[in-house]
Amino acid sequence: MQKMTIRDINIKDKRVIIRLDFNVPLDANLHITDERRITSSLPVIQYALSQGASKVILMSHLGRPKGTGFEKELSLLPVAKRLEELLKEKILFLNDCVGPQVKEEIAKSSQRLVLLENLRFHKAEEKNDPAFAKELASLADIYVNDAFGTAHRAHASTAGITAYLPAVSGFLIEKELQYLGHAINNPVRPLVIILGGAKVSDKIELIQNLIPKANSIIIGGGMAYTFLKAKGINIGNSKLEKDKIDTALSLMDQAKKAGVDIVLTKDFVITQSFTSDDCKISDTIPDGWESLDIGPKTIQSYDAVLSKAKTVVWNGPLGVFERDAYANGTRAVAQYLASLKDVTVIIGGGDSAAAVAKFGLEDKMTHISTGGGASLEFLEGKELPGIAALNDKK
Numbered sequence: 001m002q003k004m005t006i007r008d009i010n011i012k013d014k015r016v017i018i019r020l021d022f023n024v025p026l027d028a029n030l031h032i033t034d035e036r037r038i039t040s041s042l043p044v045i046q047y048a049l050s051q052g053a054s055k056v057i058l059m060s061h062l063g064r065p066k067g068t069g070f071e072k073e074l075s076l077l078p079v080a081k082r083l084e085e086l087l088k089e090k091i092l093f094l095n096d097c098v099g100p101q102v103k104e105e106i107a108k109s110s111q112r113l114v115l116l117e118n119l120r121f122h123k124a125e126e127k128n129d130p131a132f133a134k135e136l137a138s139l140a141d142i143y144v145n146d147a148f149g150t151a152h153r154a155h156a157s158t159a160g161i162t163a164y165l166p167a168v169s170g171f172l173i174e175k176e177l178q179y180l181g182h183a184i185n186n187p188v189r190p191l192v193i194i195l196g197g198a199k200v201s202d203k204i205e206l207i208q209n210l211i212p213k214a215n216s217i218i219i220g221g222g223m224a225y226t227f228l229k230a231k232g233i234n235i236g237n238s239k240l241e242k243d244k245i246d247t248a249l250s251l252m253d254q255a256k257k258a259g260v261d262i263v264l265t266k267d268f269v270i271t272q273s274f275t276s277d278d279c280k281i282s283d284t285i286p287d288g289w290e291s292l293d294i295g296p297k298t299i300q301s302y303d304a305v306l307s308k309a310k311t312v313v314w315n316g317p318l319g320v321f322e323r324d325a326y327a328n329g330t331r332a333v334a335q336y337l338a339s340l341k342d343v344t345v346i347i348g349g350g351d352s353a354a355a356v357a358k359f360g361l362e363d364k365m366t367h368i369s370t371g372g373g374a375s376l377e378f379l380e381g382k383e384l385p386g387i388a389a390l391n392d393k394k
């Protein structure tokens, strides 16, 4: 079922409250070091203003406060200042998000644009406390959720509030549902999934959900070694989840039965110590060595599969990409994906999004999900509470 968006509802002369993801990184001087979450939120704010909403009230969390009140280093004040510059419009920044004073200040202010203080200064937010959700709802007539990154959490500002107001999505969530949903449920085939990252245990549900949907699944990164071990291949000291060997065997068996090709690592970049950058390319992993990246033959085998793909979904780096010595595999795959024509390439948030950004290839991908945990749960086929709670399109 499709969800209603802010375009499907009349917001003229209405008070609109928008849940955004302003969880931006701040340095020691409380300067914003990456403002992409703010800039990507501008379209929905500008739209609400342009459609004549009487108040546009913005709310977000920032970091992980203790939930016992104000903490200066997690205040949204730097976001308020930057938003004013970007929107060229004055913002009423309030020092709390609920309570009679907040209501009064919003009502008496001539400013249309309001930013509430960090929602998580109240424990009630993450507890999805109904009284707190009702308080937030009492500030507005319509609720808009455009914070995909927290849509997998049932919090007061993402789920609870929808019990009291008409609830629609903003443009970012609409786009996430369009791209992720289409890629998984209705892809132009072949659909190739690339999975990496540290642990098999984090990706079991994902692989299980994708086996019936994908044509090929590439498994690289730290999680690949448990699969190789399961096949009887020596992996030296490489990352292994012993208790997941049977799971790996069962997943490979399920894939075989479903006719899905599983592509594993064929050669390695090996080292004798995880902390050392002293490494070499090898077809095997001798005892005493561990592999921290995929080798050139593996990259070639990926390219052969990817050259036939029409849709690609990538989740998880293929090596320890944070370190130059082990970034080559992840970079090569990112570059190959960037070079593909007429192929939908979806990057599923978190570390893979960070990797694509590190290599300066963000503009070359069809869609980069803004939510790490949320996009993983979406790809696992789970219902995201913050999305399920939105009104269905009629």
Ligand code: AMP
Binding pocket: 196, 197, 198, 199, 202, 220, 221, 222, 223, 239, 291, 292, 293, 316, 317, 318, 319, 320, 321, 322, 350, 351
């Ligand atoms: P995840 O949080 O599951 O997405 O895992 C991401 C982490 O996996 C990154 O920090 C990578 O450095 C790490 N990683 C990728 N490949 C390997 C590997 N071969 N050995 C150890 N860690 C790896």
